[in-house]
Structures are given as structure tokens and as C-alpha cells.
Amino acid sequence: MASVTFDRATRIYPGAVRPAVDSIDLEVRDGELMVLLGPPGCGKSTLLRMLAGLEEVDSGRIWIGELDVTGIAAADRDIAMVFQSYALYPHMTVGENMGFALKVLGVPKEERVARIEEAARLLDLEAVLSKKPVAISGSQRQRVAMGRAIVRRPQVFLMDEPLANLDEELRVQTRGQIQQLQRRVGVTTLYVTSDPAEALEVGDRIAVLDRGVLQQVGTPEELRNAPATEFVAGYLGVAPTGTEA
Numbered sequence: 119m120a121s122v123t124f125d126r127a128t129r130i131y132p133g134a135v136r137p138a139v140d141s142i143d144l145e146v147r148d149g150e151l152m153v154l155l156g157p158p159g160c161g162k163s164t165l166l167r168m169l170a171g172l173e174e175v176d177s178g179r180i181w182i183g184e185l186d187v188t189g190i191a192a193a194d195r196d197i198a199m200v201f202q203s204y205a206l207y208p209h210m211t212v213g214e215n216m217g218f219a220l221k222v223l224g225v226p227k228e229e230r231v232a233r234i235e236e237a238a239r240l241l242d243l244e245a246v247l248s249k250k251p252v253a254i255s256g257s258q259r260q261r262v263a264m265g266r267a268i269v270r271r272p273q274v275f276l277m278d279e280p281l282a283n284l285d286e287e288l289r290v291q292t293r294g295q296i297q298q299l300q301r302r303v304g305v306t307t308l309y310v311t312s313d314p315a316e317a318l319e320v321g322d323r324i325a326v327l328d329r330g331v332l333q334q335v336g337t338p339e340e341l342r343n344a345p346a347t348e349f350v351a352g353y354l355g356v357a358p359t360g361t362e363a
Contacts, residue, residue, distance in 0.1 A: 120183030120273040120306060122146040122169065127178040129164050138164045140330040141178065148183075151300045151307045153321035155314065157353070161330040162310045166276050169308065171195050182273060197274045198267035202282035204259045206251040212258075213238070213247040216265040230269075237265040240299060257288045261295070268303060275300075275307040281316065289313075293320050314354045318342070326350050 122145070129139040139161040146152040154162035167173040169180055171192030179188045187195050206215050213234050220230045238244045241261040246254050251262065260280060267275055280296070281289045297320050300307050311317050317324050318338040326333045326341070326349075334346040345351035351358040 120185075121148045121181075122152075122274060122306060122308065123179075123181040124165070124169075125179040125181065127165070127168060127180055128176050129161075129168055129173055130176050137161075137176075137330050139168065142327075142332050144325055144332060144335065146306060146308060149304045149306055151297070151309060151320065151322045153317040153324045154308060154310045154327060155312070155317040155321075155324050155353075156327035156333075157312060159329075160327040162327050163278055164330075165327070166278055166308055166310050169195075169274075170197055170199055170276055195274075196272050197276055198270045198272040199276045199278065200260075200263050200267050200280045202279040204251070204263045204283075206259060206262060208251055211248050211250060212243060212254065212262050212265075215251065215262055216269055219266065220269055233269040233271075234265075237268040240268065240302060241265050241295075255288075256284050257292050260284065260292060264296070264299070273306065275305050277307065277309040279310055279312070281311075289316070296320060318354070326353065328353075 124142045124144040126141045126143060127139060128137050128141050130137045142165060154165060156162050164173055168175050175188050179186055181187065182195060216237060217230045217234045220233065238247055241264060243258065243261055243265060246258060251259055281292055284292060293316055309320060321338060323335060323337050324341055325335045328349050334341060334350050341350065341354060342356050345354060345356055345358060348358055
């Protein structure tokens with residue numbers, strides 16, 4: 119496990135008139151679940167992809183623990199990502215999907231099986247390990263995608279709108295499962311969402327972004343009770359500090 123630090127991290131896309139991510143200073147504590155919250159286009163997914171090594175860092179630095187990863191290849195950053203698209207192999211079973219990356223890495227079969235079974239217990243997927251993705255529910259497919267990340271035992275999990283493809287009932291159910299799972303596994307996690315209710319329920323702390331600028335960082339209670347800006351108050355649907363609700 120490790121902390122994550124963004125030190126004035128900036129990303130400017132070619133031809134853009136302003137940065138997609140503008141001098142972000144943010145520290146994610148070891149074992150914390152930090153939610154990156156904001157409207158589409160605010161820079162939250164770009165920030166996540168910068169940490170993953172999938173986007174360039176035009177200025178500033180990014181650290182994982184004591185290691186400056188700014189110039190390190192994505193494959194060498196010891197992270198695992200879960201996207202809104204499950205991206206499961208339809209011809210493989212649940213267990214094969216979860217263990218595929220380990221097989222590619224040359225992890226011995228006995229250890230692969232042990233890691234898959236451990237993740238399946240955590241995710242309540244033991245009964246479907248032999249099934250193909252088409253035969254399981256959307257919630258289960260999302261958990262398989264999470265299991266694929268868990269078995270790698272990374273230092274950091276990155277989750278980019280992981281529940282976007284689920285209906286509202288399943289979103290509510292699954293976000294509670296994600297929170298419980300992260301507590302049990304204890305891996306530092308950055309979780310991107312546009313949904314304030316999801317952020318307030320899932321996050322240990324929440325970083326609110328707007329137009330590439332970090333607006334406020336705090337616990338759900340701190341953001342509810344003392345939003346730092348009118349944007350934060352409006353986005354969360356709470357009364358600005360100093361006004362009557």
C-alpha cells in the first residue's frame with residue numbers, strides 16, 4: 119500500500135485554451151478511498167489517467183509513496199484500473215477473466231487459483247466462477263472487473279465511473295459493496311464519479327473539481343456542513359456556508 123501525491127500536476131491538451139487539469143495539489147493517504155467528484159469535463163478522469171500513466175504530465179509531479187512516477191511507464195506503476203466498461207472476455211469464465219493478467223505475468227497456476235478464490239470470496243462470486251460473463255448480472259460483471267484488479271495486489275486502485283453502466287438500484291447496492299470491499303482490502307483507492315450522492319456515500323474524503331481546478335477537499339461531513347465555494351454548495355445541493363438551509 120502507498121500514499122499518492124499530486125504536486126502542481128498539470129495537463130494541457132494540444133490546442134486547448136486552458137488546462138484540463140490545472141496545478142493540482144492533492145495528497146491521498148495510505149489506504150484511503152478518495153473520490154474525485156465533478157461534472158463531465160472537469161478534469162477528474164484526466165487526473166486519474168495522469169496517475170495511471172495514460173496521459174502526459176505537462177508540468178508538476180506525481181508520487182506513489184516515495185517514488186516519483188511522473189516519467190515512469192504505465193506498466194511499471196503498480197496500479198490496477200477498473201473502468202465503467204467491464205471489458206470482460208466473453209469466451210472466458212469468470213475465474214479465467216479474473217486470473218488472465220496473472221497468467222500473462224507468469225504467476226504459477228497454484229498461486230493464481232489461490233488469489234482468484236480469495237478475491238471471489240471477498241466479492242461473493244464463488245458460485246459463478248465457472249460461468250461466462252453473459253450468464254451473470256451487471257452487478258456481478260462489475261465485481262468480476264474489480265476482482266481482476268484485486269488479484270494483482272497493486273499499491274493503488276483506480277476506479278473511473280465504475281457504476282455508470284448499472285441501473286439506479288444496482289448502483290446503490292454496488293457502491294455499498296465497493297466501500298465495504300475497500301475497507302477489507304485496505305488498498306489506496308481513487309474513485310471518479312459525477313454523482314454527488316455516490317461520492318458522499320463512498321468516499322473517506324472527496325476532492326471536488328471544476329474546469330480543471332481543485333475546489334475543495336474534505337470528508338463528506340465537511341463538504342455538507344462547510345462547502346468552500348458556491349460551486350461546491352450547488353453541486354452537492356447544500357446551502358453555502360453562512361446561509362440558512
